[in-house]
Amino acid sequence: MNKKIRRIIGITFVFILLALPVRALASDGSSYVYDGYTYDFWANVKESPAAFQLERTISQENLDGAKLGSVDDVCTSKDGRIFLVDATESRVFALDSNGKLLANLKLIRNADNKIALDENGNQIMLTSPEGVFVHEKNRELYIADTGAARILVLDLDNYSLKRMIKQPDNLTGAAQFKPSKLAVDLADRIYVIVQSSYEGIIELTADGSFSGYYGVNTPRVSLIDYFWKSLASDEQKEQMSKTYAPAFNNITLDGEGFIMAVTYDSSAADMVFRLNSKGGNVLREEGNTPVTGELWSIHSDDNGSRFVDIAVTDYGTYALIDRSHGRIFLYNFDGELLNVFGTLGNLKGEFKDPSGIAWLGDKLVVSDKTLKCAYIMAPTKFGQAVLDGNRCYYNGRWDDALVHFEKAINLNVNYDVAYSGIGKNYLMKSEYKKAMEYFKLGQNRNFYSKAYNGYRSEMLEKYFPVIMIIFVLLIGWMIFTEVRYHKKGGKKN
Amino acid sequence: MKTELSEKLYYLKCSIFHPFDGFYEIRFRGRGSALLAILLLMIFGILRCVEYQYTGFIMNTNELETMNSLSIFSTTVLVLVLFAVSNWTVTTLLNGSGNLPAIITVLGYSLVPYMVGVIIKIFASNFIILEEAMILNVIVSLGLVWSIFMLVAGLLTIHEYTFGKNAAAIFLTFIAAIIIVFIGMLFFTLIEQMISFIVSVAQEMIRRM
The missing domain is CATH 2.120.10.30 (TolB, C-terminal domain)
Known part of the structure; x- marks a missing residue:
């Protein structure tokens, strides 16, 4: 019984310690955290x-x-x-x-x-x-x-x-x-x-x-x-x-x-x-x-x-x-x-x-x-990832940029720029579906549109026969009804 | 019953394509339905919520995490009801022959072209790129212009106004709407003060006894 209470108190203390703000300001100020x-x-x-x-x-x-x-x-x-x-x-x-x-x-x-x-x-x-x-x-x-x-x-x-x-x-x-x-x-x-x-x-x-x-x-x-x-x-x-x-x-x-x-x-x-x-x-x-x-x-x-x-x-x-x-x-x-x-x-x-x-x-x-x-x-670790990602992207090294931006996202999931950066890398590799997903997370409508344009053409190419058949059927049906309408003598109903 | 509904829908179609004739039939031969118009108002309110949420990502800059469908619905419907009521108050003073159900009918019916535009936009915006967004915006604005034309024509017909008088009445409608909102706010703040007064008196009495 006593042991149990002690354990509970111990666990509570651990949680209190975890909840304390961890803004350590060293006396020399060298580790000032912004x-x-x-x-x-x-x-x-x-x-x-x-x-x-x-x-x-x-x-x-x-x-x-x-x-x-x-x-x-x-x-x-x-x-x-x-x-x-x-x-x-x-x-x-x-x-x-x-x-x-x-x-x-x-x-x-x-x-x-x-x-x-x-x-x-x-x-x-x-x-x-x-x-x-x-x-x-x-x-x-x-x-x-x-x-x-x-x-x-x-x-x-x-x-x-x-x-x-x-x-x-x-x-x-x-x-x-x-x-x-x-x-x-x-x-x-x-x-x-x-x-x-x-x-x-x-x-x-x-x-x-x-x-x-x-x-x-x-x-x-x-x-x-x-x-x-x-x-x-x-x-x-x-x-x-x-x-x-x-x-x-x-x-x-x-x-x-x-x-x-x-x-x-x-x-x-x-x-x-x-x-x-x-x-x-x-x-x-x-x-x-x-x-x-x-x-x-x-x-x-x-x-x-x-x-x-x-x-x-x-x-x-x-x-x-x-x-x-x-x-x-x-x-x-x-x-x-x-x-x-x-x-x-x-x-x-x-x-x-x-x-x-x-x-x-x-x-x-x-x-x-x-x-x-x-x-x-x-x-900081985060800042280094961000700077490296942007440097690699600027110099056209898409794959390296991807790695750095992913590192940045691991440290900050609300980081629009990194999502956008990853999306751009997938766009360069023509992986449109993935790119769209990341641009949506990064709220980048301009590039989302570019990725979607690629995705849409891919889909149109893939399903071209189906679309063509539907189109032909539609035209055929229109001609058929027109012919039937004129056979009846042009009267409504 | 079924034929009656189909007749109402037929005259709805009529009023969209021939607003003057259509609204004349509706007003003076009883072929409209205020109930149908209220239903259309409700559908419009729901449509605004759907538009907020389901417009495609490229055209949708709304903050979806903070969406409040009740507030979107109620503000949309309330603004339209406010317009109808204030138009009714103004035209009653200006010898307009239309009554409140007729005004609501005109308002509800004339929303249809805009609603069609919005529905097209909601659906198609999921399949467009940024450069094509303009086309959809044009479609929506065409619907809006058509709706406004229908509204103006409808009000003109049901009140038996000339064009100039109708324009003046619509202008006064907006002023009346502002006054109504002002009085409404005044009323609510006064009521709020009264309630807080009663509450504090009651609290005082409870503490003293």
């Missing part, structure tokens, strides 16, 4: 494992005594170096992937290791730089030296000054040349973002002369504003606040050489841009939800995501960092939402004022301006 989610077809939140977890924090301790005022931008090179930009202390730090300091740039030196001088004989010193870009093709490091209104081009290996780009003489427009973020494309053209410039991205040629404004963002116009403006007289119109094109806030280059940009402005019609050579937005939005980050819903007083930075892998999967919620949104090249995670807060691993994001292989580096640190995040 809450992930995705949106389904009807914009409902579906819980999901987070794709990334915190691996390491880079903060002042890593910088060998140098002071860190803020982290304004982060960039990585292919060989695993991380570049942090500190606008407050006017420094750029280069670190290796383990967070070991490699270089601390403030005074720029030239190739023979002497302090470089500009044309007036002044030392070239960084003055509140806001952006940095690694141009792998020419092994160059571009620093947007915002305070001094110039762009410095350094050698990527020894950080010596290669050249300096000042405000071009032929620059037109209202924008002041205060480069904040920049990107360099495969043809060495330099794209410069000036904060709160409504004229677009400044495009410079490789030698630093102005070649034009690139990519114009369209504001969202409300119907009511349009109505009042159509009634107003010219004098009234002058008094009304002007609707300017929303400014771009950050820019990067994707694996195919397209410029990708984000805007922070809530009045913009689009939030994320993939700009073609004409400056038009060619971002793919084939997913079940639009690429706007947070989705608007009746039940929330949410006013949407504000993206401050974008990072793209060479297989088109991109990560967006949302400042208003401290969340990271992962999308694949088709614009399907892969995962959302991260939160605002004061714990290690949470964000206060995120400023930049970059890929370090399959890892993410995210900088935070107020917390004065950068997080290195490593993919």
Whole structure:
């Protein structure tokens, strides 16, 4: 009897332990577990494992005594170096992937290791730089030296000054040349973002002369504003606040050489841009939800995501960092939402004022301006499966992608994108019936239609004789009744 | 009995293909049936549930997990009944000669083309690809246009209105419907408050005694 009671109590304890939340936060914060989610077809939140977890924090301790005022931008090179930009202390730090300091740039030196001088004989010193870009093709490091209104081009290996780009003489427009973020494309053209410039991205040629404004963002116009403006007289119109094109806030280059940009402005019609050579937005939005980050819903007083930075892998999967919620949104090249995670807060691993994001292989580096640190995040088991699946799919290795997506589904059965991905693989192999089943689970109507088209033709081919016989019988019956009708003399009944 | 039903169905067919003549016969020679019309309304309500659930995957973007057939049925039927009642109230004031059964008859009968369109859509949408979905949408909208035409023609005939007056009456019908909904909501909130008052008084009395 006693034994029995003890056993019952024991079993109860086991169940209580199982029911306890297993959100272990280690004291060093290294195992911070994010809450992930995705949106389904009807914009409902579906819980999901987070794709990334915190691996390491880079903060002042890593910088060998140098002071860190803020982290304004982060960039990585292919060989695993991380570049942090500190606008407050006017420094750029280069670190290796383990967070070991490699270089601390403030005074720029030239190739023979002497302090470089500009044309007036002044030392070239960084003055509140806001952006940095690694141009792998020419092994160059571009620093947007915002305070001094110039762009410095350094050698990527020894950080010596290669050249300096000042405000071009032929620059037109209202924008002041205060480069904040920049990107360099495969043809060495330099794209410069000036904060709160409504004229677009400044495009410079490789030698630093102005070649034009690139990519114009369209504001969202409300119907009511349009109505009042159509009634107003010219004098009234002058008094009304002007609707300017929303400014771009950050820019990067994707694996195919397209410029990708984000805007922070809530009045913009689009939030994320993939700009073609004409400056038009060619971002793919084939997913079940639009690429706007947070989705608007009746039940929330949410006013949407504000993206401050974008990072793209060479297989088109991109990560967006949302400042208003401290969340990271992962999308694949088709614009399907892969995962959302991260939160605002004061714990290690949470964000206060995120400023930049970059890929370090399959890892993410995210900088935070107020917390004065950068997080290195490593993919979780689930995240790795998702990234691998998308990489294989992008590169056309259908069979490998299938394996990875199945792994992802084992970890998250509510994962539409993986069902859709498996369906696409079966579609490539012309296994239409299976593909249809998976597309239905993934709520992918577009591809379901393609699979069904194949399935229907297969069925028509298979049952062609039967269909033909029915058709012939039908025609025969029609002719027969017609003949009988005319024999009776054309009278009804 | 059987011949009577077949006569009713014959005039239903008549009113679909020749709305003016058909509804004239129905109104002034007693060849319609309000009962049949109510049956058609019910069938329409059920059809909306079937449409929600069984339209093929490609054309069906409804969230099937949260489907509530009772609410779909009742909202569909209630909206139509509301239209009939408010049309009746308006036309009574505007010297319309149609009574409530006649209005319900017109409403029920004129749903038939739309219902046919929806049935075709439900069935065929299971065998189409995305590019062909447009054809089905066209069929449904054709049915809808035909239904609206029948409704307008039917109301015009039974009330013996000119076209302009009929249009005005239909416009006023919508306003009347809004007023009815408003009064209904007012009534229910007042009743709710009254009930809660009685309940609290009763509770108070129970506690004191």
